[in-house]
Amino acid sequence: MRRLFGGLLLFVLFAVPLLVNGLSPNLNDDVLGLIVFKADVQDPLGKLASWNEDDDSPCNWKGIFCNPRSNRVSELVLDGFSLSGKISRGLLQLQSLHKLSLANNNLTGTLSLRLGQLPNLRTVDLSGNSFSGPIAGDFFQQCGSLRSISLAQNEFSGEIPQSLSSCSMLASLNFSSNQFSGQLPAGIWSLLGLRSLDLSDNLLEGEIPKGIEGLNNLRVINLSKNKLVGEIPDGIGGCMLLRSIDLSENFLTGGLPNSMQKLSLCNDLSLQRNAFTGNIPDWVGEMRSLEALDLSANNFSGELPNSLGELHSLKVLNLSRNTFSGSFPESLSSCADLLVLDVSQNSLSGKFPSWGFRLGLQQLVVSENKLNGSLEDAFASSMENSRQKLLHLDISQNAISGGIPSAFGDLSSLQVLNLSRNLIVGSIPNSIDQLKSLDTMDVSENQLKGGIPFAIGGATSLKKLVMDKNFLDGNIPASIGNCLQLTFLSLSQNDLTGPIPAAIAQLVNLQHVDLSFNRLTGLLPKQLANLGHLVSFNISHNQLQGDLPAGGFFNTISPSSVYGNPALCGAPVNRTCPTVLPKPIVLNPNSTDSSPGSMPENFGHEKKILSISALIAIGAAAVIVVGVIAITVLNLRVRSSASPSAAALTFSGGDDYSHSPSTDANSGKLVMFSGDPDFSTGTHALLNKDCELGRGGFGAVYRTVLKDGRSVAIKKLTVSSLVKSQDDFEREVKKLGKARHRNLVTLEGYYWTSSLQLLIYEFVSGGNLYKHLHEGSGGSISWNERFNIILGAAKSLAYLHQMNIIHYNLKSSNILIDGEGEAKVADYGLARLLPMLDRYVLSSKIQSALGYMAPEFACKTVKITEKCDVYGFGVLVLEIVTGKRPVEYMEDDVVVLCDMVRGALEEGRVEECVDGRLQGKFPAEEAIPVMKLGLICTSQVPSNRPDMAEVVNILELIRCPSESQDELA
Known part of the structure; x- marks a missing residue:
């Protein structure tokens, strides 16, 4: 609507002659022109609220100034009004406008106006906006009245129009911080009234045109941050009124033109970051008004001229990053007003200047030279009041010797102190506590001895303290706790104790x-x-x-x-704390030399006298021996009476989990969760080693065949691990029996007596994942199959967690593969059958899962939750993708899979971790994100690990369209 209104106003302005309420047409032109301008901009702060189209005059509007004689608008100043939008052509109605200033807004678009259309304009300031695009070639035509123009800090591009030369009265030109390109227009040198020229921070290239000597009134020239080449025109000396010259950050070459010595009024000369060569000429001393001289980051060479000492007004001298040689000219001590001296990164030699602390410098930087001598000598020749002004002292990477003078405490304003990489000896003085403003202290790589003084706590503003690579000894003082601002502390490679x-x-x-x-x-x-x-x-x-x-x-x-x-x-x-776990975490799970739960030999400190804990351990061992003998006798009795015992088993089928009525000593309770199979035909398998499928921390697993021909797997639980009551046992097992998922091994029933507990599972024929990966031909498992195993395991864990069941013992040997290659997770929730869910007991039962175990098992204060399973799943993911075991045992090293993959990721070579047996037959766009997901799941912080439901979602997002999948399978 606003744009429509603006269009209508334009039509009224340019198509219909107006005479309203007897007002003059010119006055109405100003009102309507400004209203059209307002209609085309957004005014979020309401700065233009006073602009009312019903007013007869705009002279009382905010930002408007009128000529008191004609009542016409002479100035439009809307700086910093937060306006956006475009400049409307309505401004063309302001024919008496002298000043147009719209600086520091967010106006956009190109400049569609022409300066010649506003013939009385003298000042234009559009800086600090977002104008873009090239400037039309005729933009500056008929701009004879223009005195000052600034288009700085916009996004203008293209070449600077040649028509600029028609602005013959121009005194100030600022096009800085845009994207102007091309050559510098030679017509600029014809603007004889030009006093200030700023074209810095653009993309201008080529040489600086000759003819600059014609700008007799030029005071300031800034062409920095462009791509200019060639030499400084010799004619620059003809601009004898120049006060400031900035040609820095270009590609200028050659030396300083001799004509520069005529610039006796020049205060500021900056030529840094170019490719200038040669010496600093002796005539530089004739530029007597110089206050700042910056020749840094060039290729100047030779010795520093004594004539520098004639620059008595000099405040800043920066000659850093050149190849100057020789010693400091003593004449520099005459520069009494000098505040900043930076000669770093040169090849200066000789003694550290004795006048360095005498001038009252604020910043003294002489680092990376070849200076020698001692600080003590330099301090001896200075006065205390001159030292108090120093803010920044950097003498690093020289050959300064001697000690740190105790008078360093006089540098009460010092903020940065860098004495590193010298030959400084002695101790750190206690006067350091007087440096209340010190922000950074670096004394590294010297030959300092003694202790870190307690007085360090007095430097309460310290943020960075570096003392490494010295010979410091003693304790770290507790007073360092007073340096509350400290963010960086390095005391490495010393001889500190305590x-x-x-x-x-x-x-x-x-x-x-x-x-x-x-x-x-x-x-x-x-x-x-x-x-x-x-x-x-x-x-x-x-x-x-x-x-x-x-x-x-x-x-x-x-x-x-x-x-x-x-x-x-x-x-x-990778070393388990003795108060938390009885075995080191890097213990080889494949070793057969130690039994579950046993303590490693010589663990902890050797005791010559048996302690109470040792006596208890001996007693416990005796009980275990008696228990083993009792179990052996029990097994022999079972072998001799297998048939009668089997015949005595009473079954109860159906979903009601009905109890067996038999309670005599020769019978137990059998519950099947579905159907009513004849189990008696398979009990002999429990006594037949040929039918054993494997053993784990909770017992042995056997295969047996039911009367109907169906195979089942029976886990004979270790009696010593189950001392819960029958009610507790049945409650936990029935909860597990309700878990039904295509990626879970189904628990079909259980058998209970006080001396024998059995869990009856479906039989999965394909073996476990560990054998497929590490004992068979792992290369036969394609990427597609590996991904499906990962996804299937993730879905089963997400399902278990939804039922509030924690697996506790996830590992590749507990992932079974069925005849169709589908993953089925086994042994879930068995830890709940332990007499108490204790970390010590639990760790002894699942030692073979070391490498998969979350770090919270080693921390008493962190709760064990579903996030433990997420950690184990992350390790499992990395094991499947890389084909490597969670912990690999070398002759003299242990490689932890998580650390290996994480290191490869940081070095940008994570793709090398994918199992080499896949021989490149995998999509990197899947494998790499899957490995990253595995690393996220193995975060040391449980809250940083995703939930398994989130893991499933992420895996499904990673899965690519499967055109290439069949080829890779």
Whole structure:
């Protein structure tokens, strides 16, 4: 509607002569022209609310200024009004307009107006908008009255029109921060009244045209941040009124033209980041008004001229990143107003300048040179009041020797101190506590000795402290906890001893900590887990002990950050803490040398005198021996009376799980969840080793055949693992019996006596996944089959979790493959049959799942939830895709699959991890996301792992259209 209204107004403006209420036509032109402008812009802040089309005059409107004699609009100033939209042609009605300023809005589009259509315009400022596109070639025609124009900070492109040369009265031209390209128009040099020229930050190229000497009134020229080449025109010396020259960040070459020495009024000369060569000429001292000289990042060479000392007004001298050689000219000590001196990254030699601390500098940077001498000498020749002004001192990467003077405490305003990579000796002075403003301190790679002073706590503004690669000894002082702003702490490669102080946990802003390669001892403070901003925490190669802090960053800490602490334990170091699990987590699950639940030989500290716990252990071992003997006798009795026992079994079928009425000693209770099969024909299998399918932490599994010819698998549970009451046992088993899913091995029934418990499952003929991957020809499992196994396992776990059943023991040997290649998850929920769901007991029953076990099994304070299954599933995914075991045991190393894949992902070579037996017959667009999903599932933090329902959704999204699938299968 607004645009329609604007169009109607334009029609009225240009097609219908108006005489309203006796007002003059000219006055009505201003009102209507501005209303048309308003109709074409958006005014979110209501800045133009006072613009009312019913008013007779716009002179009281906000942003409008009128000529008091003619009452015509002379200035339109709407800077920072947050307007958007386009400039309307309604402005053409403002024929008396002298100043048009629409800076710092969000106006868009191209410039459709022509300056010649507003003949009285003297100032145009459209900077800080979003105008785009090229400027029409005739835009500047008939612009003789224009004095100043700024199109800065827009998105204009194309070449600068040659018609600009017709603006003969132009004094200020600013087209900076756009995308203008092409050559600099030579016509600019014909604008003899030009005082300020700014074409910086564009894409202009070619050489600077000759003829600049004609700009006798030029005060400022800025052509920085373009693509200009060639040399500075020698005629620049003819612009004798120049105050500021900025040609930085181009590709200019050659040396400084001799005519520059005529520019005695020049205050600021910036030529940084070009390709200038040669020496600094001696005549530079004749540019007596220079306050800032920046020649950094060029190819200047030679010695620094003594004439630099004649620049008595000089405040900033930046000669860094060149190839200057020789020593500092002593004459620089005459530059009494100098505030910033940066000569870093050159080849200057000789002694550190004795006047460096005498001038009252704010910034002194001489890093990466070849300077020698001592700081103590330099300090001795300076006054305390001159030191107090220094904010930034960087003398790193030289050959400075001697000690750090205690007078360093006089640098009370110092914010940055970098003395690194020198030959500095001695200790760190206690006067450091006087540096209340110090933000960064780096004294690394020197020869400092002694301890870290307790006074470090006085530098309360410190954010970065680096002291690595020295010979510091003693303890880390607890006073460091006073440096509450600290984000970066590096004390590595020293000789520090003692514990890590708990006070470090007070530094809530810490992000990076490196304490590696020292001799630190003791336990890690548990409070470190509260450091919520940590990104890295390296304590490798120390003598720390005990378990890592639980929670926070330490749940995902890199193994390399804790390596080299033999007594440290926890998941990241692949070493189980003795108070949580009885076996190290890297124990070989394929070894037959140790029985489930047994303690490793020489575990913990050797005791010469038997403790109470040792006596209890011996007693427990004796009980186990008696139990084994009793079970053996029981088995012999069963063998001798197999038929009578079988005959005594009483069955009850149907879904009502009806109980057997038999309760005598020779009979037990059998419940089948469906049908009424004759089980007695198969009981002999329990005594026949030839029918054994395998053994696990919960017992042995046998195959037997029912009378109807159907095979079933019977798990004979280890008696010692089941001391729950019959009611508890039946409650848990019946819950498992209700689980029915195509990717689950169905539990068909159970048998109970006080001395014998059996679980009856469907028989799955294809063997388990572990054998397919690691003992057979794993290459015969195609990518398509592997993906379907992963998806099937995910769906079964999601189903179990929906029924509030946790598997607890997920691993490849518990994934069975049926005759159609379909995955069926077995052994789910059996941990619930344990007398108590204790981490110690549970870990002893599922030791063969080490490598799949979530880290919360090693942490007493973290609840075991469905997320434990998610972790095991993540490991299983990586095992299926890579064809590698979760833990590979080498001769002198242990490779953890999760860490290997994660490292490959970080190095950009994750595709190399896919099972080589697939020989490239897999879609990378599926395999890589699946591996990334596996890594996400194995996050150390349970809350970071997805739910299994989410995993199923992600896998279904990853599945690609299957045209290529058949080829890969």
